[in-house]
Amino acid sequence: MATKAEVTVEDLYHIPEDGKAEIVNGELRLMSPTGDFPSRAKGALFASLRLCEERTGNGRAYPGNAAFIVNLPNR
Numbered sequence: 001m002a003t004k005a006e007v008t009v010e011d012l013y014h015i016p017e018d019g020k021a022e023i024v025n026g027e028l029r030l031m032s033p034t035g036d037f038p039s040r041a042k043g044a045l046f047a048s049l050r051l052c053e054e055r056t057g058n059g060r061a062y063p064g065n066a067a068f069i070v071n072l073p074n075r
Contacts, residue, residue, distance in 0.1 A: 006026035007026060007027060025074070046061055
């Protein structure tokens with residue numbers, strides 16, 4: 001029986017530019033884009049958080065589609 005090789009962060013760099021994906025339990029999971037309402041809600045949340053960041057000087061706000069490489073257990 002053949003075993004599948006686990007996906008690596010390097011594999012994420014080969015996703016088409018307009019695509020979204022993440023690694024879950026060693027497998028590449030493609031993610032659907034959001035539509036009108038979720039995108040507007042996300043924009044409103046970012047705007048509010050960004051104003052709070054500027055006002056308080058605490059934290060960092062990022063808009064949607066920011067990518068981060070994190071090393072978490074079981075991922």
